[in-house]
Amino acid sequence: MLKETMTRKERIISAVNLKVPDRVPVAMWMIQFPLRYKGIPQSLGYKDPVVTIKALTDTFHDLGGYDGQIQGDSIWPSSSWRISAAPTPMHRPGQEGEENEALQAVEREIMTVEDYDKIIAKGWNGFCEEFLPRVTGRSLDKIDASQKKLLKVYVEDAKKWNGIDVPVMFGASTCDCQMILSLCRSFSKFTFDLYRIPDKVQAVMDAMVDDLIQNVINDSRATGIPWVFFPLERGSGAYYSLKIWERLGYPYLKRMVDAFVAEGLTTILHFDTDWTLNLPYLRDLPRTKCICELDSKTDIFKAKKILKDHMCIMGDVPASLLSLGTPEDVTAYCEKLIDVVGVGGGFILSTGCECPIDAKFENVKAMIDTAKNYACQIFPQ
Amino acid sequence: MSELAEALAGLNEDYVTKIVQRKVTAGEDPECILAELRQGMDIVGARHKKGEYFLGELVFSGEIFKNAMKTIEPRLAKNQSGKEQVKLVLGTVKGDIHNIGKDIVGNLLKIAGFDVYDLGIDVPKNAFVKKLKETDAAILGMSGLLTPSFEAMKETVEALKTAGLRYKVKVIVGGGIVTELVRKHCGADAWTDDGIKGVEICRAWAQEMKK
Numbered sequence: 001m002l003k004e005t006m007t008r009k010e011r012i013i014s015a016v017n018l019k020v021p022d023r024v025p026v027a028m029w030m031i032q033f034p035l036r037y038k039g040i041p042q043s044l045g046y047k048d049p050v051v052t053i054k055a056l057t058d059t060f061h062d063l064g065g066y067d068g069q070i071q072g073d074s075i076w077p078s079s080s081w082r083i084s085a086a087p088t089p090m091h092r093p094g095q096e097g098e099e100n101e102a103l104q105a106v107e108r109e110i111m112t113v114e115d116y117d118k119i120i121a122k123g124w125n126g127f128c129e130e131f132l133p134r135v136t137g138r139s140l141d142k143i144d145a146s147q148k149k150l151l152k153v154y155v156e157d158a159k160k161w162n163g164i165d166v167p168v169m170f171g172a173s174t175c176d177c178q179m180i181l182s183l184c185r186s187f188s189k190f191t192f193d194l195y196r197i198p199d200k201v202q203a204v205m206d207a208m209v210d211d212l213i214q215n216v217i218n219d220s221r222a223t224g225i226p227w228v229f230f231p232l233e234r235g236s237g238a239y240y241s242l243k244i245w246e247r248l249g250y251p252y253l254k255r256m257v258d259a260f261v262a263e264g265l266t267t268i269l270h271f272d273t274d275w276t277l278n279l280p281y282l283r284d285l286p287r288t289k290c291i292c293e294l295d296s297k298t299d300i301f302k303a304k305k306i307l308k309d310h311m312c313i314m315g316d317v318p319a320s321l322l323s324l325g326t327p328e329d330v331t332a333y334c335e336k337l338i339d340v341v342g343v344g345g346g347f348i349l350s351t352g353c354e355c356p357i358d359a360k361f362e363n364v365k366a367m368i369d370t371a372k373n374y375a376c377q378i379f380p381q
Numbered sequence: 382m383s384e385l386a387e388a389l390a391g392l393n394e395d396y397v398t399k400i401v402q403r404k405v406t407a408g409e410d411p412e413c414i415l416a417e418l419r420q421g422m423d424i425v426g427a428r429h430k431k432g433e434y435f436l437g438e439l440v441f442s443g444e445i446f447k448n449a450m451k452t453i454e455p456r457l458a459k460n461q462s463g464k465e466q467v468k469l470v471l472g473t474v475k476g477d478i479h480n481i482g483k484d485i486v487g488n489l490l491k492i493a494g495f496d497v498y499d500l501g502i503d504v505p506k507n508a509f510v511k512k513l514k515e516t517d518a519a520i521l522g523m524s525g526l527l528t529p530s531f532e533a534m535k536e537t538v539e540a541l542k543t544a545g546l547r548y549k550v551k552v553i554v555g556g557g558i559v560t561e562l563v564r565k566h567c568g569a570d571a572w573t574d575d576g577i578k579g580v581e582i583c584r585a586w587a588q589e590m591k592k
């Protein structure tokens with residue numbers, strides 16, 4: 001074990017501030033894995049918060065502890081029915097799916113081109129007054145009551161983590177405009193919109209972005225946790241040209257992040273898929289206020305080169321490696337990350353996206369242990 | 382380059398529709414129209430190779446192509462395009478309901494000239510085997526976005542072996558987190574996390590098979 005001179009929170013904050021912590025911090029996003037590892041049906045885990053938080057904290061202890069808990073439990077906290085996300089129908093374990101199956105999204109066209117005009121007229125929240133009941137079959141009052149109840153549970157669970165000196169890095173969440181529209185229209189339909197009616201898409205984004213921002217601010221005040229979890233998964237340079245990104249992706253991202261910074265929030269940019277081409281733009285976001293979280297599809301070594309004096313990087317142990325690899329493979333992968341991305345600080349070791357449901361326990365442990373045992377062999381230039 | 386090919390390559394949807402309509406009304410040979418459309422798609426492919434076009438342009442040009450085909454297909458001789466097409470069975474494996482990537486790659490494969498039998502999502506291994514036997518398809522493409530799907534892919538390859546099909550069917554696995562480790566695990570011949578690369582692999586196989 002490397003000598004530890006910092007608390008977990010100090011270690012994480014120091015990485016975000018691009019300082020060199022006593023050792024590389026390791027943060028985990030995992031809900032499905034602890035449930036399965038503890039032999040609890042996925043269905044129960046999502047229904048019963050008491051069971052879930054126990055599985056999560058027990059697994060934390062079995063793994064010998066780690067530095068940051070990204071999501072406090074299985075809840076996406078929101079202070080009201082106003083969500084900055086797509087109400088994508090889910091295939092839930094024990095409901096649409098089998099008891100022990102992984103949660104999955106059912107992507108279909110839940111929003112039509114005609115809905116675009118409604119968003120333009122009413123903004124995102126105004127549109128959702130009609131949209132959410134239509135898609136979920138539940139009234140706004142019902143959704144609101146259930147969100148408020150879940151929020152209370154979430155805040156309690158976050159306190160439990162804080163009680164064992166683990167910071168929770170998720171106090172509110174939002175998706176970007178592109179991701180919300182892509183999920184609601186479905187990938188192909190939204191792609192057609194980008195070419196057929198880009199002006200309309202832009203007008204929709206202009207009409208929705210301020211609501212997305214306000215929802216996050218309300219939610220983070222309600223949880224009291226100054227971290228925003230910000231999935232961006234449908235606008236990367238793997239899918240669309242930089243021309244589209246410069247018009248319909250980046251400007252809105254920048255506007256949102258700037259607003260979060262003004263509110264004193266730290267944002268985890270959850271960049272699933274390959275964002276390598278988009279990386280240079282991130283240098284234009286406020287320094288040390290965001291984390292660039294990668295899922296192994298973006299070239300993380302290139303990310304280090306581009307962002308090293310600007311933004312903390314988090315990731316990116318691949319899901320398939322955690323599920324199919326050996327502890328030796330995982331250790332080697334993490335050592336390389338610590339050497340190349342950890343050099344000079346500004347790095348948090350983590351899984352690419354959520355830790356897979358069927359990860360091997362010994363692989364997850366190997367990952368965490370590498371952060372605790374392995375010192376970067378390279379000295380900053 | 383023909384006007385039509387250029388319009389398609391430039392993603393000029395309205396113009397493509399107009400030219401196709403005009404040609405059809407003028408009684409032009411639908412085979413020639415199809416050839417021009419294919420030429421347009423080849424240019425899209427070339428621009429993608431050069432890094433000028435992305436998945437988005439491929440998906441959208443595929444849509445324009447598909448709509449143009451609706452106009453000319455009824456006029457095409459029945460068996461013409463079927464002759465040389467390599468058959469391919471496609472599906473998302475058991476337990477996995479992700480369809481977006483599979484649908485995209487299915488369309489790209491059709492445009493590239495494959496005869497695609499898409500079994501949909503959550504496809505049990507026996508359904509793959511049955512379809513392969515029934516169609517005598519030369520390629521099996523399996524999609525999966527979740528780690529538990531790797532086991533289902535492996536079981537399907539095993540089922541192919543048991544059915545005595547493995548030696549004559551090429552297997553490719555695809556999806557956002559599929560890697561070489563996944564390919565090895567399930568005993569496939571190739572893997573990809575990129576639909577366009579996937580089509581290239583299948584094309585290369587088809588060419589080998591025709592030799």
Ligand code: B12
Pocket residue numbers: 088103104105106107187231233234272273295297319352353354355356357436479480481482483485486521522523524525526527528529553554555556557558573574575576577579580
């Ligand atoms: C968008 C997205 C979502 C959306 C839903 C999308 C949907 N319809 O399911 C939302 C936000 C709702 C979501 C939720 C979650 N997600 Co998600 N998500 C993604 C993401 C970023 C992109 C998937 C996508 O839509 N791709 C778009 C299409 C076009 O790409 P594609 O499917 O990869 O297909 C392309 C190629 O792979 C190829 N291809 C695909 N199949 C085939 C087959 C053949 C034969 C060939 C040749 C080629 C080929 O061609 C396509 C075109 O290029 C992936 C990350 C990734 N790197 O893939 C994670 C990912 C699928 N999600 C993941 C997770 C963990 C989740 C959640 C559990 C997170 C959570 N705790 O809430 C939930 C629920 C699970 C789920 N995915 O349904 C993990 C799943 C892995 C695992 N651990 O098992 C992934 C892989 C992220 C990761 N890197 O680990 N997600």
